[in-house]
Amino acid sequence: MTEDNSAVETEEAVEVPARPLPDNEVLRGLFEAFEDVGWGDSLGQDVALVPNDRWLEFATAAKGAGFEVCVDVTAVDWMRQRTERFEVVANLLSMQHRLRLRMITTAPRQEPTVASLVPVWPGVNFAEREVYDMFGITFEGHPDLTRILMPDEWEGHPLRKDFGVGTVPVQFKESHKVS
Amino acid sequence: MSDDAKTLDVWVAGTEEPELTPTDEGAQEISIDESGRRLDEQFGRVVEDDYVFDDDADEDERMILNMGPQHPSTHGVLRLQIELEGEIIRRTKPIIGYLHTGMEKTGEQLNFSQGGTNVTRMDYLAPFHNELAYSLAVEKLLGIEVPPRAAAIRVLLSELNRCSSHLVALATNGMDIGAISMMMYGFREREQILAFFEKTTGLRMNHNFIRPGGVAADLPPGWKDDVAAIIEELPRRLGQYDDLLENNPIWVARTKGVGVLSPEEAIAYGITGPTLRSTGVDWDIRKAFPYSEIEQYEFEVQVGEQGDVYDRYRIRVEEIKQSLGIVEQVMDTIPKGDFRVEDRKVTPPPRARIDESMEALIHHFKLFTEGYKVPAGETYVAVESPRGELGCYLVSDGGARPYRMHTRAPSFSNLQALPIAMADSLMADTVATIASLDPVMGDVDR
Numbered sequence: 001m002t003e004d005n006s007a008v009e010t011e012e013a014v015e016v017p018a019r020p021l022p023d024n025e026v027l028r029g030l031f032e033a034f035e036d037v038g039w040g041d042s043l044g045q046d047v048a049l050v051p052n053d054r055w056l057e058f059a060t061a062a063k064g065a066g067f068e069v070c071v072d073v074t075a076v077d078w079m080r081q082r083t084e085r086f087e088v089v090a091n092l093l094s095m096q097h098r099l100r101l102r103m104i105t106t107a108p109r110q111e112p113t114v115a116s117l118v119p120v121w122p123g124v125n126f127a128e129r130e131v132y133d134m135f136g137i138t139f140e141g142h143p144d145l146t147r148i149l150m151p152d153e154w155e156g157h158p159l160r161k162d163f164g165v166g167t168v169p170v171q172f173k174e175s176h177k178v179s
Numbered sequence: 180m181s182d183d184a185k186t187l188d189v190w191v192a193g194t195e196e197p198e199l200t201p202t203d204e205g206a207q208e209i210s211i212d213e214s215g216r217r218l219d220e221q222f223g224r225v226v227e228d229d230y231v232f233d234d235d236a237d238e239d240e241r242m243i244l245n246m247g248p249q250h251p252s253t254h255g256v257l258r259l260q261i262e263l264e265g266e267i268i269r270r271t272k273p274i275i276g277y278l279h280t281g282m283e284k285t286g287e288q289l290n291f292s293q294g295g296t297n298v299t300r301m302d303y304l305a306p307f308h309n310e311l312a313y314s315l316a317v318e319k320l321l322g323i324e325v326p327p328r329a330a331a332i333r334v335l336l337s338e339l340n341r342c343s344s345h346l347v348a349l350a351t352n353g354m355d356i357g358a359i360s361m362m363m364y365g366f367r368e369r370e371q372i373l374a375f376f377e378k379t380t381g382l383r384m385n386h387n388f389i390r391p392g393g394v395a396a397d398l399p400p401g402w403k404d405d406v407a408a409i410i411e412e413l414p415r416r417l418g419q420y421d422d423l424l425e426n427n428p429i430w431v432a433r434t435k436g437v438g439v440l441s442p443e444e445a446i447a448y449g450i451t452g453p454t455l456r457s458t459g460v461d462w463d464i465r466k467a468f469p470y471s472e473i474e475q476y477e478f479e480v481q482v483g484e485q486g487d488v489y490d491r492y493r494i495r496v497e498e499i500k501q502s503l504g505i506v507e508q509v510m511d512t513i514p515k516g517d518f519r520v521e522d523r524k525v526t527p528p529p530r531a532r533i534d535e536s537m538e539a540l541i542h543h544f545k546l547f548t549e550g551y552k553v554p555a556g557e558t559y560v561a562v563e564s565p566r567g568e569l570g571c572y573l574v575s576d577g578g579a580r581p582y583r584m585h586t587r588a589p590s591f592s593n594l595q596a597l598p599i600a601m602a603d604s605l606m607a608d609t610v611a612t613i614a615s616l617d618p619v620m621g622d623v624d625r
Contacts, residue, residue, distance in 0.1 A: 043319055043558050069449050071561075072587040076574055089572065091559055091587070095446070095460070098467050102559060118216070123449030125220060126595055134283075143216035146206040149276040149624060158284055165288055 022046055026097050030065045034058055042102070050105045056115035056141075058103065059090070063120050067092040067101060070121035073128050075107075075135045079161045085109040086137055090117060090124070107137055116142040134159035209243060209260035209272040221262075221270035223444075223599035240265045244606075248277045252355045252610040255620030259597070259609070266606050271598040275591075278624040286584035290550030291317050292525075294581065295387040298571070301586055302622035303384055304347055307333075307340040308564035309586070310389035315470055316560040316573040317391035320553045323522050327514040329393035330472040335406070335509040336379070336388065337471075337562075338502040342413065343372040344565035345495040345502075352492060352614040353424065356433050361423055368416050375405045392526050393519025406510055410503050417496060424492070434489035438600040438612035441486060448599070449592045452567025453494045454616055458486035464563040471562075476508045488608075488615040498565075524551050550579040559587075566590050566617055590622040 021028050022039055027046055031039050037058055038049035050058045059070075069092070076087040084106035092101045107114055116139035117124045128139045129148040136157035139145060147154065156163050209221065247258035256277035262269045286297050298313040299306040311333055318325065325333075350365025373383040378399050380386040388395045424430045440450070442458040455462055463480040465473050481497040483490030519526050527546050528539040555577040561570035567589030574583040593616050600612050 043322075043556060045558060068446050071449055071451070071568055071592070072559075072570060072572070072585075074572055074585045074587075076557075076583045081576070091570065091572070095462055095467075100468075100559070121449065122220070122447050123592060123595060126591060130591075143220060147276075148207065149279040151276075152206045158281055163284075165284065 024097075024099065026065055026094070026099060027101065030062060033061060045100065045102060047102045047104060050103055052105050052107060052114060055088075055103075055105050056117065056120070059117050059120045062092055062101065062103070066094045066097050067099070068095060069093040070117060070124050073117065073124045073131055075131045075137055075159075077135060077159065077161045082106075086112045086135060088114045088131065088137060112137045113140055114138075115140050116145075118142055133157070136160065207274050207276075209262065209270070218270070221272050221598050223271070223602035241269070246609070248274075253613060254351060254618055257594075257613070257618060257620055257623070259613075261601070261606075261609070263606060268601050268604055268606060268609065271601045273594050273597050275594065275620075275623050278620045280625070282625045283583075283585055286581055288580065290579045291391060291553055291581065292546070292550050294584065295390050296385070298584075298586065299385045299387050300621065301588065301625050302564060302566070302569065302590070302619050304344045304619050305340050305564050305566070305569075306384055306386055307337045307389060308562055308569050310387065311337055311471065312560055312562045312564075312569050312571040312586070313573075313584075314389050314391045315562065316558055316571040317553065319558045319560055320556050320573060320575050321391065321525065321551075322554075323392065323520050323525065325393045325471075325520050326517040327472065328397075328516045329518050329520070331509050331513045332394050332398060332518060333389055333471045334473050334476065335398075335506055335513070336376070336394075338505045338509075339372050339375065339406075339409070341502045341565045342409075342499045342506075343369045343376075345499050346372075348495055348565070348614075348617040349420065349424075349492065352488075352611070352617075353430075355610040355614040356430065358423065358427070358430060361420065364416065364420065364423070368413060371409055371412065375402070375409065378402075378405065390519075392522060393517070395519075397518045403510060406506060410507055410510075413503055414500065417499060420496065431489065433608075433611060434492060434615075435487060436485070437488045437604065437608045438615055439485060439487045440596055440600050444599050445486070445596065448595045450567070450596050451592065452563070452565065452589055453481075453491050453498065454593055454596060455567065456481060457483035457490035457494055459484055464561055464568055468561065470560070473505075475512075476505045478502075478505050488611050491615040491617075552577060552579050553581075561587065564589055566619065566622065567593060586625060588622045588625060590616075590618040590620075591625075594618055594623060 020039055021031055031037060036051055036054060040047040040049055070090055071093050072091040074089050076089065078085055078087060086107040088105050088107055090103040092103060105114060114137060116128055119141060126148060128142055129145065131137050132139060132145050133147040133149050134157055242263050244261045244263055246261060247253040248256040258274040258277065260272045260274065282297055282301060286294055289297055294313055295310050298309040301309050346365045346369040350362040353361025376386065377383050380388040440458050442460050445455045445458045445460065459482055461480055461482050466480055478501045481494045481501065483494055527543050532539040533543055553575040555575055557574040559570055559572045561568045568587065569589055570587030572585040572587065573581055576582040596616060601609060
């Protein structure tokens, strides 16, 4: 008896690959169309973990599902804490459904590249230029990928974790008397 | 040409002209032989092709004009390169970064309780909104809820801040078009609000008053009289502004039908705030995703029709009235209780406890040297600042400092509307359009 029970249990566990999906209908429809896009819940906020090569495709589908605004694109540098060094984050907003969705993808250590979202939302132009400037992540298909905040001849990308924070030595007024 | 003149890069009249060296922003500047989408962005014709290109125009009539970064009407150090065809603007490119001070990098060096001093300096006309977005993000990661009184104080201060910021917008908008008296009046009324801020927080700007866990102190004695004076005074002043601007045919002629944005363009470019609402889109984060218990107060979202400079000006005037309405409701219903959360993890012990308890002293010391640790996680919280959606994307790796602190600056996104709003308009309307978007360069460049 015991042997039979355990056999049934294992079979059931194999048959039901539980892939978590959001409760919201709009989001559920979007995630069901993409098998390889994972859904996550980050403190009550919906997060889509998108593979790098599906970034533009998922963004297009998200816009079709009602996310008409991309409010922001930014990145996180994880250095050696993760295998894929960079994380690119896009915050989407749906005004008609009053929903927010955060798209996250990864970019490798060597020559980090992500598809540009400018063809989908023209408004991410500045934001992607800022990420390129600050992290050195290339956005393929961006019409004008130049530095935006730093000067052109600046070396390095300031928001990377291996870019040091400069300090200015402070000369106090009375210091010459002490020494 | 002497060697001295060469090293100083000064050209003395009558001597040989020096070689022109490219500036720092060579690749970021506008160029004549551009093509493709990059050109479409500058012509403002990505979303709707309402652009009329006159191929027959004389080549000699075309010129690229550089405006800024040192220009009084660019509200700081915004630089615009404008291609003109006679008097008509063909394409525009905003060049920014002149006020970049690396505040996001600085944010990674400061611990969570110090972070407020950093973010409050970003949008220096709306410091309370910056602090609010940052504090809400930290509280979301910590999983704490502030007491009702703290939430009410936050709403009171941030709505008064919206009034003071819009007053500056009206003042500078008036000044740019030539209504100098409007600038005097706008700054005078703002000073009354800033005096209340100074009484409450100790500083006119850059308060660091809204902190993770609540606010720094309770409202000062007699605050109700000050706020009541503001609520009584401002509507009367707004009536005077109407005499000055609304009933002024020159003002109306200079603003109506100028710098027009369509709702499709505004949404595609991620424009938020009064600029988005002026196009007729009914969108306010205070209504859609209420924060800091703002949903209990009644107010109306002001929506325009034409999406021009006049509508943006009108919306700001009406929003001041609505914000004063919220302030009045807060004043009447403000609950009693703590002004910060009684969570020993984030709130330092009161001064009296430090004198009598060794543990309290140690605790106080640890909080202000190490700071508190925030559980690992990431979150995005947005508030409706006077300029639009001000978001804070905060990533913590479990330490006492943010692993990544990113601010979604409304001015930064709204600046992308400039080429669209200015394409095909007259050169003289440039300053009116810039002023109506109300960009704060501290917010753009961070």
